[in-house]
Amino acid sequence: MTLCAIGVMEEYIQISGLYKTFQSHSGPVQVLKGIDLTVHKGEIFGIIGFSGAGKSTLARCINRLETPDAGNIKVGGVDILKLSKKELLKERRKIGMIFQTFNLFEAKNVYHNISYPLEISNVPRAEIRRRVLETAEMVGLADKLDAYPGALSGGQKQRVGIARALVNRPQLLLSDEATSALDPQTTLQILDLLKEINRNTGITILMITHELDAIRYSCERMAVLEDGRIIEVGAVRDIFSNPHSHTGALFARVYTEFQRTDMEYGSGI
Amino acid sequence: MSLLDTPLWEVIKGSFSPSIWERLTPAIWETLYMTALSSLIMLVFGLLLGILLTVTNPDGLLPVKFLYSASGWFINCLRSLPQMIMIILMIPVSRLFFGKSYGTNACIIAIAASCIPMYARIVESSLLEISKGKIEAAKSIGSTNLQIIFRILLPETLPSLIRGFTVAVIAVISMTALAGMFGAGGIGDIAVRFGYQRFQHDVLFAAVYVLIALVQLVQWIGNFTSKQILKKRKLI
Numbered sequence: 001m002t003l004c005a006i007g008v009m010e011e012y013i014q015i016s017g018l019y020k021t022f023q024s025h026s027g028p029v030q031v032l033k034g035i036d037l038t039v040h041k042g043e044i045f046g047i048i049g050f051s052g053a054g055k056s057t058l059a060r061c062i063n064r065l066e067t068p069d070a071g072n073i074k075v076g077g078v079d080i081l082k083l084s085k086k087e088l089l090k091e092r093r094k095i096g097m098i099f100q101t102f103n104l105f106e107a108k109n110v111y112h113n114i115s116y117p118l119e120i121s122n123v124p125r126a127e128i129r130r131r132v133l134e135t136a137e138m139v140g141l142a143d144k145l146d147a148y149p150g151a152l153s154g155g156q157k158q159r160v161g162i163a164r165a166l167v168n169r170p171q172l173l174l175s176d177e178a179t180s181a182l183d184p185q186t187t188l189q190i191l192d193l194l195k196e197i198n199r200n201t202g203i204t205i206l207m208i209t210h211e212l213d214a215i216r217y218s219c220e221r222m223a224v225l226e227d228g229r230i231i232e233v234g235a236v237r238d239i240f241s242n243p244h245s246h247t248g249a250l251f252a253r254v255y256t257e258f259q260r261t262d263m264e265y266g267s268g269i
Numbered sequence: 270m271s272l273l274d275t276p277l278w279e280v281i282k283g284s285f286s287p288s289i290w291e292r293l294t295p296a297i298w299e300t301l302y303m304t305a306l307s308s309l310i311m312l313v314f315g316l317l318l319g320i321l322l323t324v325t326n327p328d329g330l331l332p333v334k335f336l337y338s339a340s341g342w343f344i345n346c347l348r349s350l351p352q353m354i355m356i357i358l359m360i361p362v363s364r365l366f367f368g369k370s371y372g373t374n375a376c377i378i379a380i381a382a383s384c385i386p387m388y389a390r391i392v393e394s395s396l397l398e399i400s401k402g403k404i405e406a407a408k409s410i411g412s413t414n415l416q417i418i419f420r421i422l423l424p425e426t427l428p429s430l431i432r433g434f435t436v437a438v439i440a441v442i443s444m445t446a447l448a449g450m451f452g453a454g455g456i457g458d459i460a461v462r463f464g465y466q467r468f469q470h471d472v473l474f475a476a477v478y479v480l481i482a483l484v485q486l487v488q489w490i491g492n493f494t495s496k497q498i499l500k501k502r503k504l505i
Contacts, residue, residue: 063409092411103406106502107424117410120420150503164410174409 009040012172012204013062018071020057031057032068033228041171044198044205046215046236049225049247055208058225059174062206063095064088076171093121096165100177102157104149104164110136111145114163121168135163139193155186162193166203175207179214187211191218212255216240224248271468284474292459293475299454300483303373303445307380308438314385315437316430318344319392320418326397330404330414344386352444355383376453380444384437391433395426428495435491439484456480 018035021028031054039045049055060066062073064080073080075095083091105113112119114135118128136142139159149157158178165173175194179187195218198205207219215222215236222239224232224247231245243249270283283289318340324330325337350358356379363375399422407421423430446457456476464473499505 060405065405065408089411089413092409095409097406097409099402099406101400101402103400103402105403105406105421105425106504107427116420120410120412120416148501148503161406164406168410 009043011038012041012076013037013039013206014072014074015058015062016072018058018061018068018073020054020061020066020068022057031228032061032071035071035228035230037223037230037233039204039206040221041204042198042202043221044195044207044219046219046222047206047208047225048210048212048215048222048251051210053225053247054228055210055225056176059097059176059206059208062172062174063092063097093117093168094170095172095174096162096168096170097174097176098158098161098165098178100180102149102154102161102181104157104160106149109146109148110141110152110160113149113160114145114167117164117168131167132163135167138166138197139163153186154182155189158182158186158190159193162190162197166197169201171204173203173205175205175209177209178207180209180211184213187214188217194218212251216255224251270471272470273468280471281474283471284478286471289472289475292472293456293479296454296456296459296476297479299373299448300442300445300456303377303380303448303453303455304438304442304483307377307384307441307445308434310377310381311384311388311437311441312434314381315388316392318385318389319396320422322389322393323396323422324414324418330417344389347382347386348390350383352379352383352447355379356447358382371452373448373453373455376445376448376455379447380441383444384441387440388434388437391437392430395429395433396422398429399425428498431491431495431498435488435495438487438491442480442483442487 015035015037018032019030020032021030023029035054035058037058047055047058057066061068062075062080064083068081071081075091078091080088080091105116108116111132115128115132118131123131132145133142136145139162141156141159141163144152144156149160152160161178162173173194179190182190191214194205194207197203205218207214209215219236221234222236223230224239224243224245226245226247232239232243232248239248240252240255243252270280272280275283321340322337322344325333325340327334327337329337347355356376359375359379359382360370362382363378364370366378367374369375403421403425404417407417412421443457445455446460448455448458456479460473460476460480463469464476496505
């Protein structure tokens with residue numbers, strides 16, 4: 001990014017002191033224990049952690065699908081936690097989200113899945129059509145607009161999810177384990193698509209995942225989340241080669257082991 | 270003809286006689302009229318009540334504990350009343366609405382009162398089937414609760430809602446048999462008066478044929494519609 005070259009990165013997401021406790025049958029579970037995080041505008045930022053580390057909860061706090069117990073969240077300068085219900089709905093239209101299980105609307109075809117965010121914003125019909133076609137083109141689904149999600153493959157479904165998330169031209173995309181349910185080849189296609197969109201539109205992407213390759217391939221900076229706390233933040237390169245945390249070390253070890261096996265025995269292709 | 274003095278086969282043959290069917294035809298129309306109107310009322314209020322239950326559920330879109338407990342309780346109470354008792358209770362209500370406590374319209378009130386809570390529970394059950402992720406996606410897009418209910422919840426669960434409605438309509442049909450209590454006519458009334466009270470079993474058989482055909486038709490329509498929707502969505 002050009003701003004990066006100058007050395008000045010505008011802060012887009014600013015999280016400080018985030019706490020969240022859930023009530024479970026075995027008692028209260030503190031899932032976020034004081035999160036401080038900064039994500040810069042236009043970057044693809046990765047968050048990695050084991051299951052239960054709090055990754056999804058963190059993502060859901062950013063668009064207030066979950067309400068934290070304490071802390072501050074600012075997205076694009078807007079204090080998310082102080083917004084009224086109405087303002088929150090408006091703000092949510094500036095944040096797109098994609099999911100591991102795609103969460104497409106099976107009653108609607110691809111066209112209407114993508115147009116749904118525009119329909120509820122009362123965008124005029126002609127404009128809707130134009131934007132849907134444009135966004136479908138962007139994700140490579142222009143020929144599948146009449147199809148129903150039930151007939152699509154996993155990769156195609158995620159493309160629809162991405163199109164639906166981006167049709168409002170948001171500034172931020174939250175990717176919650178978006179490639180975790182896809183095979184490696186399709187994962188690569190989706191990551192390529194996200195990188196391309198980031199290049200072309202400058203959208204900020206927060207990539208939450210437990211997949212090492214995804215982070216390594218797409219992210220410049222990352223954070224390691226362990227047991228509700230951010231224990232490492234920095235460039236992907238640095239953390240993978242020299243992790244300071246238990247989780248980071250574990251991930252790095254797994255990664256290098258796979259690399260070594262590949263080199264010794266060939267990747268089998 | 271009665272089974273008490275005529276062989277079964279004769280009774281069955283006799284049940285196809287034109288005089289019986291002449292008597293039965295107006296009753297069939299009365300049953301259809303009561304079923305259609307009661308089902309329509311049940312559809313509207315059952316849906317609304319079912320949506321209320323689902324939305325005010327503690328895990329729902331807009332948890333309102335008081336409304337959820339109160340409507341749940343109310344529905345449970347109504348469902349506890351046997352249909353006969355409900356009919357008696359509705360007598361003053363029908364007098365209020367229609368000026369008289371007997372007749373087809375009065376019967377419709379009683380059927381609706383009895384079947385609306387049942388259908389509400391069926392609707393609640395269908396709506397709870399929807400995956401939480403879809404609701405999350407709709408919320409993340411910035412949908413209002415009303416938009417989520419009418420543009421996502423209901424369309425997504427439509428096949429299930431149709432199948433549930435089919436079950437409820439059949440319950441309505443069976444309740445129209447009690448219409449005799451109101452002097453409201455209908456096939457069930459014929460079956461009870463002639464078939465049971467006067468031992469005219471040929472009439473009884475004829476009435477049963479019609480009821481079987483009606484229920485089969487309703488079930489078939491429900492299955493067919495639901496299946497067509499699922500096919501269109503490439504879900505089967």
